[in-house]
Amino acid sequence: MNNLIIKRSQLVEAQFTGTPAVTKRYAFTEIPNLSRNNIILYGFEALTAGQMSATPLGNTVIADADQPKVVVTLKDNDNLEFVYQFPLYSLVRSNNAGLVTLLEPRIINLTDCYVQLVDATGISTNEVAAFNFYYDLID
Amino acid sequence: MFVKQESREGSLMRRFEKQGFVRDYSGIEGSRVKSVVAQFGYDEAGYRLKFEQDPTLDSSQIVAIEVVSSETTSLNPQKKASSGDYIPNLSNSELANMVFVLAKNDEQIFVLPCVNAVKSTNAGKPVFVNSTDHRWADSYIELVASGIVITDFSVITLNVWYKPK
Numbered sequence: 001m002n003n004l005i006i007k008r009s010q011l012v013e014a015q016f017t018g019t020p021a022v023t024k025r026y027a028f029t030e031i032p033n034l035s036r037n038n039i040i041l042y043g044f045e046a047l048t049a050g051q052m053s054a055t056p057l058g059n060t061v062i063a064d065a066d067q068p069k070v071v072v073t074l075k076d077n078d079n080l081e082f083v084y085q086f087p088l089y090s091l092v093r094s095n096n097a098g099l100v101t102l103l104e105p106r107i108i109n110l111t112d113c114y115v116q117l118v119d120a121t122g123i124s125t126n127e128v129a130a131f132n133f134y135y136d137l138i139d
Numbered sequence: 140m141f142v143k144q145e146s147r148e149g150s151l152m153r154r155f156e157k158q159g160f161v162r163d164y165s166g167i168e169g170s171r172v173k174s175v176v177a178q179f180g181y182d183e184a185g186y187r188l189k190f191e192q193d194p195t196l197d198s199s200q201i202v203a204i205e206v207v208s209s210e211t212t213s214l215n216p217q218k219k220a221s222s223g224d225y226i227p228n229l230s231n232s233e234l235a236n237m238v239f240v241l242a243k244n245d246e247q248i249f250v251l252p253c254v255n256a257v258k259s260t261n262a263g264k265p266v267f268v269n270s271t272d273h274r275w276a277d278s279y280i281e282l283v284a285s286g287i288v289i290t291d292f293s294v295i296t297l298n299v300w301y302k303p304k
Contacts, residue, residue, distance in 0.1 A: 001163065002156070002164065003164045005159060005269045006249050006251070006266065006267065006268040006269070007159070007249075008249055009249035009251070011250050042158075043160070045255075049235065051255050051260075052254070052283060053236045054184070054283040054284055056185075056238060056281055058283075093260075094260045097262035098261025098264035102155060104151060105160070
C-alpha cells in the first residue's frame with residue numbers, strides 16, 4: 001500500500017466571514033503561487049483544531065467536532081469541478097488511518113474553489129476551514 | 140465498456156509511483172535517521188524556532204519526518220533541565236499549536252502541522268517527504284498560538300529520515 005510523498009505544500013484556508021450560513025459559498029484565500037500554470041496539485045488534506053489550532057495567518061481553525069459540517073469543491077484551470085462537495089471529514093488524515101487523499105495531478109484554479117457548510121451550528125464568524133495542498137512543479 | 144484492471148501497469152497509482160508522488164509505507168522510512176531537538180526561546184504566536192545548522196541534513200535527501208510527542212517518548216534525548224533531568228517532549232495537544240516548515244532561504248518548501256507528523260495520529264504511518272534542495276538552518280517550527288510552551292525550557296523533538304545524496 002502506498003501513501004503520499006510531500007514534495008511541496010501550501011496551507012490554504014477558507015474563512016467563514018459574516019454570520020456562518022448553509023448554502024453560501026466561502027472562497028479560499030487567494031494564494032498567487034498556487035495559480036501558476038507550472039504547478040500541479042496531486043493531493044490534499046484537511047486540518048481542524050486537533051491538528052492545528054490556528055493558521056500561521058492567525059485565524060482560528062474550526063473544531064474537530066465541526067468536521068462533518070463542511071464540504072469542499074475544487075475546480076481546475078478548465079473550470080471543471082473535479083472535486084464536488086466532498087466531505088471535509090474524509091480529508092482529515094487521522095480519520096483515514098494516516099492516508100492522504102490523492103488526486104489525478106492537475107492545475108488548480110483556486111480562485112473558484114470554495115467550501116460550504118451543511119450545518120452552521122457551532123461555527124463562529126471568521127473561523128477557517130484549513131487545508132494542506134500538496135503540489136509539484138512541472139517543466 | 141468495463142475493463143478489469145489486471146495489473147498496476149498503466150494505472151493511476153503506477154503513474155503516481157513513477158512521478159514520485161507515493162511510496163509504499165510497509166518498508167522503513169529511509170536508510171538513516173537522526174534525532175533533532177530544538178529549544179523554544181519565546182512563547183508568542185508567530186515565533187519561529189530556527190533549527191541549528193546541520194551539514195548532514197543539508198547534504199542529504201530528506202525522506203520522512205516524525206515529530207516525537209510525549210506519548211511516544213516521554214523525555215527528549217538531548218537537552219537537560221537545570222535539575223539534570225531530560226526535558227519532557229510536548230504532548231499532542233501542545234503540538235497542535237505549531238507547524239514545521241522546511242525551507243531554503245525565504246522559500247517555504249512545505250508546511251506540516253506538527254501533530255500530523257506524530258506517527259500514532261496516523262495509525263503508525265510516517266509522513267513521507269522528498270527534498271534534496273533545502274537548508275536545515277532556514278527551517279523552523281512556527282507557533283500559531285501563545286501560552287503553549289515555556290520559554291528557554293520546552294523542547295521539540297523530531298526524527299528525520301534521510302539518505303546521503
